[in-house]
Amino acid sequence: MNKIKKQHLPSRHVSVGPKSSPHRSYYYAMGMTEKEIYQPFVGIATCWNESAPCNISLSRQAQSAKKGVKDNTGTPREFTTITVTDGIAMGHEGMKSSLVSREIIADSIEVSMRGHCYDGLVGIAGCDKSLPGIMMAMLRLNVPAVFLYGGSILPGKHKNKEVTVQDVFEAVGEFDSNKITEDELCDLEKVACPSAGSCGGQFTANTMACVAEAIGLALPGSSSTPAPYESRDKFAYDSGIKVMDLINTQLKPRDIVNKKSLINAARIVACSGGSTNAALHLPALANEIGIDFDIMDVAKIFKETPYIADLKPGGKYLAKDLHDIGGVPIIMKSLLDGGFLDGSCLTVTGKTLKENLSSVKVDFGSQKIIFSTKNPISKTGGVVGLQGNLAPDGAIVKVAGLKSQKFVGKARCFDCEESAFDAVSNKQYEAGDVIVIRYEGPKGGPGMREMLATTAAIYGQGMGEKVALITDGRFSGATRGLCVGHISPEAMALGPIALIKNGDQILIDAKEGIITLKVDEKILEARKKSIQKRKNNFGSGALWKFSQTVGSARFGAVTHPGAKKEIKNYSDI
Numbered sequence: 001m002n003k004i005k006k007q008h009l010p011s012r013h014v015s016v017g018p019k020s021s022p023h024r025s026y027y028y029a030m031g032m033t034e035k036e037i038y039q040p041f042v043g044i045a046t047c048w049n050e051s052a053p054c055n056i057s058l059s060r061q062a063q064s065a066k067k068g069v070k071d072n073t074g075t076p077r078e079f080t081t082i083t084v085t086d087g088i089a090m091g092h093e094g095m096k097s098s099l100v101s102r103e104i105i106a107d108s109i110e111v112s113m114r115g116h117c118y119d120g121l122v123g124i125a126g127c128d129k130s131l132p133g134i135m136m137a138m139l140r141l142n143v144p145a146v147f148l149y150g151g152s153i154l155p156g157k158h159k160n161k162e163v164t165v166q167d168v169f170e171a172v173g174e175f176d177s178n179k180i181t182e183d184e185l186c187d188l189e190k191v192a193c194p195s196a197g198s199c200g201g202q203f204t205a206n207t208m209a210c211v212a213e214a215i216g217l218a219l220p221g222s223s224s225t226p227a228p229y230e231s232r233d234k235f236a237y238d239s240g241i242k243v244m245d246l247i248n249t250q251l252k253p254r255d256i257v258n259k260k261s262l263i264n265a266a267r268i269v270a271c272s273g274g275s276t277n278a279a280l281h282l283p284a285l286a287n288e289i290g291i292d293f294d295i296m297d298v299a300k301i302f303k304e305t306p307y308i309a310d311l312k313p314g315g316k317y318l319a320k321d322l323h324d325i326g327g328v329p330i331i332m333k334s335l336l337d338g339g340f341l342d343g344s345c346l347t348v349t350g351k352t353l354k355e356n357l358s359s360v361k362v363d364f365g366s367q368k369i370i371f372s373t374k375n376p377i378s379k380t381g382g383v384v385g386l387q388g389n390l391a392p393d394g395a396i397v398k399v400a401g402l403k404s405q406k407f408v409g410k411a412r413c414f415d416c417e418e419s420a421f422d423a424v425s426n427k428q429y430e431a432g433d434v435i436v437i438r439y440e441g442p443k444g445g446p447g448m449r450e451m452l453a454t455t456a457a458i459y460g461q462g463m464g465e466k467v468a469l470i471t472d473g474r475f476s477g478a479t480r481g482l483c484v485g486h487i488s489p490e491a492m493a494l495g496p497i498a499l500i501k502n503g504d505q506i507l508i509d510a511k512e513g514i515i516t517l518k519v520d521e522k523i524l525e526a527r528k529k530s531i532q533k534r535k536n537n538f539g540s541g542a543l544w545k546f547s548q549t550v551g552s553a554r555f556g557a558v559t560h561p562g563a564k565k566e567i568k569n570y571s572d573i
Contacts, residue, residue, distance in 0.1 A: 003073065004040070004248050009119040010143070010573050011041040036075045040247050042240075043118040044069070044078040045109050045137075047130040047150075052085035054126035054205065057196040057227040058150045061236040065122045065148065068240020074247070076240065077118060081108045083127040086476060087165050087199065091421065091453030098129055099448045099474070100546045102284070103559050105133030106140065113141050114570055120247045121145040122239050126198055126227075128477070131208035132281035135217055138253045139288035140563075142571040144246030145253050146239040146348050147217040149209035151227030152319035153197030158188050164200045166313055166478040168192045169452055173460015176425050197227030201312030203477030206319045207274035208281060213328045214268040215285075216256040216347035220356045224327030226320050242348055251350060252571060254289050261345045262286055264353070266298050267335055268328075270305035270381025271373075273314040273400030275477030276485055279383065280448075283556030290563030295394045295486060295554045299385020303513065306376035307400060308334055310369050313480045314382055314400025317369045325367045326360065333360040338373025384510045386484060389524075390496050390517040393488035393554040395470070397510055398479065405510035407468040407482050409434040411500050415491075416440065417473070421454045424461070431466040434506040438497045439534060440473030441490025442557040446538060446547035452476035455483050468508055470515070472497050472553070484508060484515060486553040492534060493552075499527040 006012055014023040015037050027037050044065050048058040066076035084101035088094070113121060120143050123134035131149065138145040155162040168189050174180045198205035209223035219242065222235040246252075262282055269278040279298045286293035309331055311317050322330070335341045336357055343354025364372050371377055382400030387393075399405050412429055413436045414420035420437045423429055435454075442448045451471055458464055459481060468482040472490035475483050489495030496517060500506070505518040517524070538544040549559040 002248065004250065006038055006040065009040055010117040010571070011119050013117045013573070032075070039073055039075045040119040040244070041117070042069045042074050042076050042120040042122060042243055043113050044076045044122050045134065046078070046080050046124040047083040047105070047126050048080050049083060051083060052088055052127060053153055053193055053196050054085060054150065054198040055083055058124050058126055061124055061148065061150060061232055064233040064236035065124065065240040068237040069244055072241045072244035074244040077116065079112050081105050083130045085127045086204070086450060090450060090476065095449040096445050096447035096543055098450065099442065099557060100542060102129035102133040103546065104542070105130055106136040109134065109137035110140055113143070119143060120243045122148060122243050124148045124150055124236070126150040126205070128204035128208070128277065131205060131212065132284060135212065135285055136288050138217060139257060139285060142252050142254050142569050144243055144251060145217065146219065146243045146246070147212045148236055148239045149212060149218065149223045151197050151225055151229070151232050152200045152206055153193055154195040154226050154228060154320060155200055155318050156192040156194050158191050162318065163188065163192045164312065164318065165192055166201060166456070169456035169478065170460040173457035176457060177461045195226070195228045199478065200318040200320065201478060202272050202274050202309070203313070204275040204277045207269055207272065207278050207477055210268045210272060210274065210328050210331065211265040211278060214332060215261045215265045216345055216353065217253060219348065221327045221329050224319055224323035226323060245350070246348060249350065256346050256348065257285065257289060259291055259293065260342045262291065262293050263301055264341050264345060266301040267305045267340050268331060270302040270383055271307055271335055271340070272309035272311055272331060273307055273382025273398065276383055276396045276398050276475055277477060279396045279486060280474065280553060280556055284558050287556055287558045287562035290566070295396060296385055296387065299394065299396065302381040302383045302385060305340055305381040306373045307378045307380065307382045308371040308373060308376045310371070310377060313478050314398065321369055325369055329357055329360045330362055330370050333357045333362050334370050334372060337362070340373060384513060386508070386510065386513055386515040388515040390506065390515045391487045392496070393552060395484050395487040395515055397482065397484045399510045401480060402482060403465060407434070407508045409468060409506060411436050411502055411504040411506055413438070413500055413502050417449055417451055417454060421457065424454055424457045427461070429467060431463065433467045435467060435469040436497065436500050437469065437471040437473060438491035440471055441492055442550040442553055443547050444490050444492030444534070445473060446536060446543050446550070448474050448553065448557060450474045450476045451483070452479055455479045455481055470506070482508060488552050488554045490553065494528065494531065494533065496524065498531060499524050
């Protein structure tokens with residue numbers, strides 16, 4: 001393969017010619033050789049930190065990626081960015097920072113790459129928002145890039161049963177209901193998360209890891225391997241090798257990601273019963289390349305896609321189990337064979353999706369995790385879009401594992417998550433209630449919090465199928481039950497969810513795709529005239545800044561106009 005000349009790459013601005021002499025002096029200060037300075041520079045961006053197990057293995061994997069870059073005549077430059085770990089941020093004000101962190105991750109990688117003129121990027125992610133955040137940066141910068149997931153956590157063992165952090169959240173509800181003692185709760189918490197890695201079910205991190213492969217930005221098979229396994233280091237090394245190939249051929253993320261690959265990504269979310277958060281992140285990725293692809297477009301694909309992967313929280317199995325039978329390529333091959341994937345889409349391998357999957361065989365007889373599209377768990381996807389007078393701009397609900405997809409009940413309204421959680425903890429609700437949590441949207445929260453603490457407590461109390469919950473906020477990928485999120489417009493924008501009063505009747509029908517507030521339109525108009533717009537709880541800082549620029553959940557809750565308004569792309573400097 002012909003090596004691209006340094007004079008054609010962004011790093012020429014900081015390493016070539018007499019004017020770059022001061023810049024080169026800094027590189028010599030870090031022990032770089034003349035040869036290394038005149039090679040392409042590759043940013044190795046990780047979210048390594050000690051905030052959570054999701055991230056503690058990323059530095060190790062970064063060293064392997066750097067070796068891959070070096071062995072393919074490139075010069076790696078490692079840097080880190082933040083994460084907010086949803087499992088720790090859950091259930092309190094810390095969760096307001098979660099979605100904000102996606103934007104900060106994307107922005108910080110963009111700014112670091114721009115400031116130092118790197119020619120390519122390997123991005124290694126752990127916690128939920130770091131996956132879309134890094135992929136957003138790749139599409140925004142449009143330099144040759146390879147995405148790598150840090151891997152999932154191994155399952156814990158408790159009373160001879162495999163457990164995850166989801167079981168701990170739900171056990172809090174069991175404790176509130178006097179079903180278990182505090183000692184039993186403590187025993188569970190000590191064994192639920194036994195290793196490095198992201199949450200083990202088909203929660204947000206593993207969902208977006210599947211997306212990374214389906215969208216073509218990650219090497220095939222790289223997503224399912226658990227974080228502690230040494231085989232992850234081989235994927236990291238290969239990612240370093242591959243990014244140099246991409247620099248030499250100048251195959252860029254926007255050559256790979258397009259409307260067809262976004263549809264492929266939505267298919268894998270739907271068929272795996274993946275996190276509802278994907279319906280927020282896929283439109284955000286689309287925004288980075290200037291494509292119209294909102295929550296209702298995603299929902300339409302969800303409705304057309306069979307549910308074929310029996311993964312937690314709606315099913316039985318974990319990411320490790322999927323790895324043991326061949327990983328994400330097994331899901332993709334089943335979809336491809338059924339005609340549900342566009343195999344012509346290009347990937348970072350330089351080959352098409354169909355070519356990557358040509359040697360993959362799916363044996364439906366020897367495993368019980370992945371089903372054929374001809375014999376699915378259910379005919380429609382595990383996630384469904386809703387629309388109606390309560391959500392004119394759409395909403396989303398995960399139906400994987402639900403016994404009933406229709407619910408009619410009376411509203412019980414709360415204007416923040418804390419008051420809802422307190423009411424649930426004190427059992428101040430009844431079977432048949434629709435719990436409404438509002439003013440938790442992108443602007444209203446601000447930050448569009450996830451509601452796992454509340455939904456898990458409801459399940460722990462044995463009320464999971466007896467009530468519904470709706471919000472203009474989000475749900476964790478670990479949430480189960482009839483829980484409707486992303487209701488748009490949000491309450492802060494005076495959307496219909498702001499007009500609900502206690503006792504109002506609400507209809508949720510996931511099969512028909514509707515959500516209706518059964519109140520006369522004239523009454524709703526009168527309520528709207530009398531309602532006062534609320535002030536934001538934050539008058540300064542990062543959360544205030546986010547609230548000033550963030551858009552609707554329908555379009556991904558993004559904070560900038562995206563490629564449609566782009567005048568100059570970084571990769572063209």
